[in-house]
Amino acid sequence: MKHPILALACLALPTLASAESYENVIRATLQPGWRMADGSHMAALHLELAPGWKTYWRAPGDAGIPPQFRWKRAKGTKSVRIHWPAPEVFHQSGMRSVGYSGSVTLPLRVQLNTTGDSRLKGVIDIGICKEVCLPHRVRVEAVLPAANTNPTPSIAAALADEPYAAEEAGVSNVSCSVSPASNGLTLTAQIAMPKGTGREETVIETANPEVWVGEPKTWWDGNRLMAEAQMAHMNGGAFALDRSRVRITVLGGSMPVDIRGCDS
Numbered sequence: 012m013k014h015p016i017l018a019l020a021c022l023a024l025p026t027l028a029s030a031e032s033y034e035n036v037i038r039a040t041l042q043p044g045w046r047m048a049d050g051s052h053m054a055a056l057h058l059e060l061a062p063g064w065k066t067y068w069r070a071p072g073d074a075g076i077p078p079q080f081r082w083k084r085a086k087g088t089k090s091v092r093i094h095w096p097a098p099e100v101f102h103q104s105g106m107r108s109v110g111y112s113g114s115v116t117l118p119l120r121v122q123l124n125t126t127g128d129s130r131l132k133g134v135i136d137i138g139i140c141k142e143v144c145l146p147h148r149v150r151v152e153a154v155l156p157a158a159n160t161n162p163t164p165s166i167a168a169a170l171a172d173e174p175y176a177a178e179e180a181g182v183s184n185v186s187c188s189v190s191p192a193s194n195g196l197t198l199t200a201q202i203a204m205p206k207g208t209g210r211e212e213t214v215i216e217t218a219n220p221e222v223w224v225g226e227p228k229t230w231w232d233g234n235r236l237m238a239e240a241q242m243a244h245m246n247g248g249a250f251a252l253d254r255s256r257v258r259i260t261v262l263g264g265s266m267p268v269d270i271r272g273c274d275s
Contacts (some may be wrong), residue, residue, distance in 0.1 A: 074106035076138025087125030090095030097267035187273035207264035
């Protein structure tokens with residue numbers, strides 16, 4: 012098992028001073044979007060990357076840097092929820108990462124307690140990678156106009172690119188078993204779903220951010236997609252796993268699938 016802290020430390024070798032020469036690699040904008048019928052507002056963070064560069068998904072893998080979002084909400088803004096379009100899987104130097112290349116639009120559902128205009132500011136720490144990988148900080152700001160109720164096509168397209176829900180993809184059952192491992196636990200998931208391409212890969216997440224999840228092994232056993240991953244607590248201690256809050260994303264098949272919780 013690769014040690015997660017060591018993997019991230021290796022990726023972040025460039026110093027913050029050296030990162031200054033990479034300012035033109037990425038351009039971030041906050042798209043103002045539109046006011047929805049329920050009173051919330053749909054905006055988006057748009058990231059444009061230079062050719063050959065990529066950034067990372069919410070669960071970036073051992074070879075990625077997890078994004079961190081800090082929203083400075085103005086009066087009238089209660090919360091911000093990020094919608095994640097289906098990412099790509101990258102393999103490089105024997106390690107796997109999950110993210111986006113070229114450009115990506117991340118829709119933001121903003122809950123409001125005002126009927127008028129609001130303002131949203133964000134400080135986002137992300138990883139960007141080509142031959143080198145390094146942390147990078149972007150700042151964005153936009154007014155969220157109450158008068159605009161017409162959907163923005165690019166944001167609507169990004170919402171349509173989210174993984175399918177389990178029931179939409181024909182997942183009929185998800186069974187998860189847990190067994191002890193030398194330094195944590197091993198989770199084995201059996202997913203009953205329509206047979207795919209044979210190129211499926213999975214990402215497994217838990218509800219506890221202090222639990223590290225290794226790269227899963229993924230294979231087909233008849234009509235069941237199997238996914239097995241090692242888990243360890245960051246402090247090396249014992250931990251409990253709530254299987255009802257395990258999240259499994261299936262990528263690389265005929266359709267991306269977002270599975271929330273194990274049935275058993």
